[in-house]
Amino acid sequence: MHIEPGALLRTIQSPDDLKKIPQDKLYQVCDELRQYIIDVVSVHGGHFAASLGVVELTVALHYVYNTPYDQLVWDVGHQAYGHKILTGRQQFFETNRKYGGISGFPKRSESEYDTFGVGHSSTSISAALGMAMAAKYKGEKDRKSVAVIGDGAMTAGMAFEALNHAGVADSDVLIILNDNCMSIDPNVGALKEYLTDITTSHAYNKFRDDVWKLLGKLPVGKNFTREMASKLEAGIKGMVSRSSNMFESLNLRYFGPIDGHNITKLTDTLADLRNIPGPKLLHVLTVKGKGYALAEKDQTKWHAPGLFDKITGEIYKKKYDLPQPPKYQDVFGHTIIELAEQNSKIFGITPAMPSGSSLKFMMEKMPDRAFDVGICEQHAVTLSAGMATQGMKVFCNIYSSFMQRAFDQAVHDVAIQKLPVVFCLDRAGLVGEDGPTHHGAYDIPYFRCIPNMIISAPMNEAELRNLMYTAQLDSTELPIVIRYPRGEGVLSDWRKPFETVTIGKGRKLRDGKDIAILSFGHPGNFAAAAIRDLRTDNITPAHYDMRFAKPLDEELLHEALAKYDKIITVEDGSVVGGFGSAVLEFMQQHGYKNDVRILGIPDRIVEHGTLKELHRECGYDAQGIADAVREMMKERVGMTIVG
Structure with missing residues (x-):
């Protein structure tokens, strides 16, 4: 199902196109961008609420800054859908997170606008600061670096380490604190309480508004010098103690909080900040899920809801005739x-x-x-x-x-x-x-x-x-x-009485002939399915569920290696240094020369797709295991690592 963007949005294939639109029309761009995200994610899936919350901020950043020369770094990247749509990937957005399609996160190899690859939290400030320091060293005086980080990601130690350095690095970096009280689940900790206090303090905010008015009267641009900024800061010190604000105590000029859904205020503010040198932090208040009422109300549920009816809000669930295994x-x-x-x-x-x-x-x-x-x-x-x-x-x-x-x-x-x-x-x-x-x-x-x-x-x-x-x-x-893996297991009747497992002991699930499969963890179920399939070829592998990669069950290994010339190991992990490698090490220590093939995640970066597609690509789904058994039954003795 192809989804058409709105009239203004479809004209934007790059930030240069966005800059041609009058500022008073940006609200329409925001409305169309938000609706396009809702339309596409409801049909094709993906992260949802986070990108809705930063629509105005995304538009304002690309409107004001000269991206990709100015370097924009998104933290985590759940919120970067609008960024992708505005930077040349609108026509590919329906492939988002699909096998062979664009990534759900910013990715350097995908676009020059994705200045830093992300997926884990709290890396943005360090990366943007590194870019700013490099720009200063290279003499790129007009090149700006911006980090967009959520208040949830700000709780991580790495973010605090970067803030601590940014305050003394004397580099031109802007940190935008996207404050919505949410990561995936509600935020926790003292920082959350501090941001709430600073957001609701009327006296402090009045002071900030007064300071902002002063800044608005300054001759910005080339006439705004570092000396003038220092004089202003000295004046501020006389009005209020810098210790009243955590960020200012780290030598970061603090601005805000401002409404993150007021596109005019955002563009005006960012345009002014672009001309203020040195490290600074803009505190922006947003609502995760903004523009979709159900997502605003239950932000955790709508972080990544799957496919849904955008009108009724019904989230589509698979329907089964029989009870299904739990996750x-x-x-x-x-x-x-x-x-x-x-x-x-x-x-x-x-x-x-x-x-x-x-x-x-x-x-x-x-x-x-x-x-x-x-x-x-x-x-x-x-x-x-x-x-x-x-x-x-x-x-x-x-x-x-x-x-x-x-x-x-x-x-x-x-x-x-x-x-x-x-x-x-x-x-x-x-x-x-x-x-x-x-x-x-x-x-x-x-x-x-x-x-x-x-x-x-x-x-x-x-x-x-x-x-x-x-x-x-x-x-x-x-x-x-x-x-244990993501997703469902295999037992619908799973509440069994507890039993003690002997540490380092696996279990033999079946005897066989000529070849044995040693599995570790959930892929043992793929192996069991492969063994059932191989019956039609009159091939009967033995199957050992090893349970432990460390310590190994040496008794079971001696049995399997002595009895079967050909061995296949299967794991849902890296073939380099993983369970299969442990078996090879054991063989070397004990002088075994069996023919061994290791199945698992290959020694390369595996991209995104459904689990079924990726297991097939990596060759350790049931079909891949069965194929490996058939091939080994035709080969001479040797060692092969599949990857």
Whole structure:
């Protein structure tokens, strides 16, 4: 279904086209851009509320700034749909997040207007500051750098580190704080309270308005010198203590807060700020989901709702005749409550993903034992470690790709001290339409190289429950990783009684002839489907669900390697350094010379698409496994890594 943009919007193929439109017509551009996003996302899917909230800001930035020469950096990138539409990708926008289509996030290889690739939060200020410092070094005096960061992303330590540097770097960078009190879930922490105070303080805002009027009377442009800015700042100091504003105490000139949905005010403000040198911060107030009433009312639900009827607001759900398996995240969310009711030492921690991880269930039922710490993965891990020193059993629930940000804490604060933190890694493996910034491809290799670390993966929901049960036992004295994929499992009847899993022990699911499949985690279900398919070729592989990548089940490995000449390993992770690599290392240590093929995520950046499309592309879906078995049955002995 092709969707036509509005009359003005269809004339805009670049910011140069946007600049030709009179300022008093920009409100119409905003209305058409917002409606176009609603129309396309309702039919084709994608992130939703975030881009609606920054429509006016997006239009104003491209109207005022000379992009792409002026460098605009979006934080996270959920909100960059309007940016993409205005920068030459309008005709491709319906392919957004689809296999072979444009990315759902800014991406340098996709457009010169995407100055920095993003997907994770809190990188924008550092990147924009780096660009500003480089421009200054190269003598590009009129080149501007702008970072757009949400108040949720501002909670991360990296954002504070960048603010601290920006205040003394003497570079021309503008930080726009998009304040809407939301990331995916509502924001938490002291910063949220501070921004609320600064937004609602009438005395402070009156002072800011007075200062703004002073600025408006200054001879801006080439006549506005750094000396004049310094004199103004000195005058401000005499009127109010700089310590009354956190940003000014970091040597950032603070402006705002202003209405982020007033396009005239935004363009006028940005035009003035473009001529004010040095590091500065503009505080903009917006509403996530602006212009779509249901999204404004329930911003978490409408962050990425899937396909929906834009008129009624009905979100389309797949309809099934039989009960369907739950999502792994929901199994985690309900199981941790069961365990916590039995074990008073259990706590749950998540960095800003209570809905995505389903820790929200425990936060609602046990608010004193489950916490959202904001977008602070490093803090989440060390907080968990601190609690573990006091005998608590902490389930630290982090998306696999976000866990990358806390690698040092996993080593320094957890593993070296042998603290039994339980890392529940949601979205492990390929994640689908979010693409390479969110694929959980690397956690097996980067955890496997850490001493004292246990790495496990369930093949189904019952196994997830049993691994969680085992992890909270006093007998589990080392940190343990439990990795599981995005989406549904395979068991509709999943609430099984808890059973203890012996650490480092897998299970043999079936004997076979000539060839064995060693699977790790959920892809074991792909292997089982492949084995059923291979019956028509009279090929009967053995199947081992290894459960642990570290420690390996050496007894099972000796059995499989001694009995079967040909081995296939299957994992939903990187083929470099992952589970298959661990098997090869074991073989080398014990002198085995079997023919081995490793199936998993190849050693390249895998782009976005549906999970089914990406598993097929990478060759470890059921068909890929079956094809690999057929090929191996025809080959001579050797080693092959597929990727």
